[in-house]
Amino acid sequence: MVIFGASGDLAWRKLVPALFNLYDSGHLPDQFFILGVSRTNWDDREFRGQMQDAVTRHCDTQSGKCSDFLSHLYYHRLEYDQPEDYKALATLLKHLGQKTGAKDNLLFNLALPPSLPPVVSRKLAQAGLSQPGPNHQGWIRVVVEKPFGHDLESSRYLNQTMAQAFSEDQIFRVDHYLAKETVQNIIMFRFANAIFEPIWNRNFVDKVVIIASEKLGVGHRAGYYEGTGVLRDMFQNHMLQLLSLTAMEPPSMWAADRVRDEKTKVFRSLRPFTSQAVDQHLLLGQYGAGKEIKGYRQESGVAQTSLTPTFAMLKVYVDNWRWQGVPFYLVSGKRMAQKVTRMVIFFRQVPHSMFRQVLGQDITQNRLFLNIHPEEAISLSFQTKGPGPVLCLRTVRMVFDYAVDPSGLSLGAYEKALLDCMQGEQMLFWRQDGVELCWSFLEPVLNRCESCGDRASRLHTYTPGSWGPEEVKTILPDWPEPAL
Numbered sequence: 011m012v013i014f015g016a017s018g019d020l021a022w023r024k025l026v027p028a029l030f031n032l033y034d035s036g037h038l039p040d041q042f043f044i045l046g047v048s049r050t051n052w053d054d055r056e057f058r059g060q061m062q063d064a065v066t067r068h069c070d071t072q073s074g075k076c077s078d079f080l081s082h083l084y085y086h087r088l089e090y091d092q093p094e095d096y097k098a099l100a101t102l103l104k105h106l107g108q109k110t111g112a113k114d115n116l117l118f119n120l121a122l123p124p125s126l127p128p129v130v131s132r133k134l135a136q137a138g139l140s141q142p143g144p145n146h147q148g149w150i151r152v153v154v155e156k157p158f159g160h161d162l163e164s165s166r167y168l169n170q171t172m173a174q175a176f177s178e179d180q181i182f183r184v185d186h187y188l189a190k191e192t193v194q195n196i197i198m199f200r201f202a203n204a205i206f207e208p209i210w211n212r213n214f215v216d217k218v219v220i221i222a223s224e225k226l227g228v229g230h231r232a233g234y235y236e237g238t239g240v241l242r243d244m245f246q247n248h249m250l251q252l253l254s255l256t257a258m259e260p261p262s263m264w265a266a267d268r269v270r271d272e273k274t275k276v277f278r279s280l281r282p283f284t285s286q287a288v289d290q291h292l293l294l295g296q297y298g299a300g301k302e303i304k305g306y307r308q309e310s311g312v313a314q315t316s317l318t319p320t321f322a323m324l325k326v327y328v329d330n331w332r333w334q335g336v337p338f339y340l341v342s343g344k345r346m347a348q349k350v351t352r353m354v355i356f357f358r359q360v361p362h363s364m365f366r367q368v369l370g371q372d373i374t375q376n377r378l379f380l381n382i383h384p385e386e387a388i389s390l391s392f393q394t395k396g397p398g399p400v401l402c403l404r405t406v407r408m409v410f411d412y413a414v415d416p417s418g419l420s421l422g423a424y425e426k427a428l429l430d431c432m433q434g435e436q437m438l439f440w441r442q443d444g445v446e447l448c449w450s451f452l453e454p455v456l457n458r459c460e461s462c463g464d465r466a467s468r469l470h471t472y473t474p475g476s477w478g479p480e481e482v483k484t485i486l487p488d489w490p491e492p493a494l
């Protein structure tokens with residue numbers, strides 16, 4: 011594996027630890043090497059030294075596994091646009107292949123800022139590194155990290171340049187959300203249980219709420235976030251993927267392209283946002299300052315007059331037979347009350363409440379909670395009689411907790427994504443048509459929010475540690491209670 015951008019945050023925090031965990035659990039081949047590549051002036055020893063910290067957080071330093079793993083790491087200094095450096099890379103790869111016996115398969119991991127994957131892909135192709143040659147027995151694949159472009163045009167450009175170097179089956183567009191166990195479990199839950207599928211439609215479902223909230227602010231990623239904002243950072247990718255998993259039709263078989271076809275159909279069915287819909291179905295916020303907490307505009311790297319949203323609620327409709335008229339509320343933000351990732355299916359109210367007159371209370375809707383973080387659990391809420399002599403209803407939950415029966419090895423999201431790349435399994439990765447459809451859907455929203463004179467008045471300030479701006483209630487009046 012060749013990690014471009016090896017001196018960066020992703021390589022240190024996620025990729026190298028995930029590779030170590032795969033090594034530790036016996037998922038890496040016997041013969042392998044990991045070559046870090048970037049402009050930073052390191053040699054093999056310095057690179058191993060840097061990565062030691064990343065790895066020792068995850069291992070028992072006495073076991074010797076850490077040092078064994080680190081001995082598979084090498085480093086190559088490279089300017090991303092210099093053809094000569096790629097020739098030297100090709101020579102080094104040949105040499106390391108012979109030295110370690112890992113000659114056949116090559117995985118390029120582009121852990122780079124978004125402007126660089128097109129440059130690197132082109133240079134890899136020019137150096138003859140993007141396609142297996144006549145004497146090459148194995149495969150060559152490339153991993154690219156989100157964001158897949160900044161808008162529709164740049165995502166098409168990214169795709170076109172990558173497609174000149176690699177074929178679609180060589181390209182793995184990672185969305186690590188999709189590789190989380192509980193996200194994958196949504197498909198199993200929906201399509202392996204006969205009791206839920208018949209009620210998974212407009213006849214029984216009243217609304218769906220999908221939440222991905224963070225307690226933290228932008229932290230050290232302010233520079234990146236300032237030019238991105240919550241809609242590009244979360245909605246174009248994770249939020250729409252979670253929506254597609256909830257809304258998709260059952261694929262005819264468990265195969266990457268069949269599943270991705272069904273997701274693509276959902277993206278194609280999203281009701282386009284008109285200007286009026288943007289006004290009525292979108293709410294943007296930015297966190298202000300709190301007690302000992304900096305507001306977004308005080309974060310380092312953020313302009314004092316910044317209009318970048320850190321919170322959004324979007325009310326979305328899927329215009330197809332199954333979901334006609336059912337609103338999907340997508341909510342994501344930073345510096346919110348809790349770190350939560352969850353989908354909540356609200357079922358319709360009972361048609362007639364015979365208890366209302368006696369109890370003077372409405373009956374709470376049945377809700378199905380698909381919890382991805384912090385609990386990895388599925389729960390169903392329903393009504394029972396409260397114990398005691400006085401007639402009353404109470405809401406209880408039936409819970410399945412993933413952690414209760416941890417049979418089998420549960421891989422982290424990056425471990426799973428990397429393993430799937432090595433095994434050529436594209437189920438959990440974005441296909442280009444999906445990327446473009448999601449950008450096409452979001453672009454009118456982004457254009458209206460970013461280029462109109464009323465940009466400042468659209469942005470509502472919220473208190474850190476809250477559930478977003480108060481004005482959210484104009485879109486979803488009972489937010490956030492029933493979704494918690």
Ligand code: NDP
Nearest residue numbers: 015017018019020021048049050121122123124155156157
């Ligand atoms: P970094 O900003 O840390 O960049 C990675 C490396 O790229 C740097 O160490 C640097 O290496 C090189 N680089 C940075 N800026 C430039 C530049 N302007 N010109 C040339 N080289 C540059 O990125 P991350 O590691 O955080 O992320 C990599 C990719 O993964 C990004 O696309 C990001 O959006 C995505 N991602 C990151 C996540 C994370 O948790 N970090 C999560 C999800 C996605 P050098 O100077 O040594 O060449």
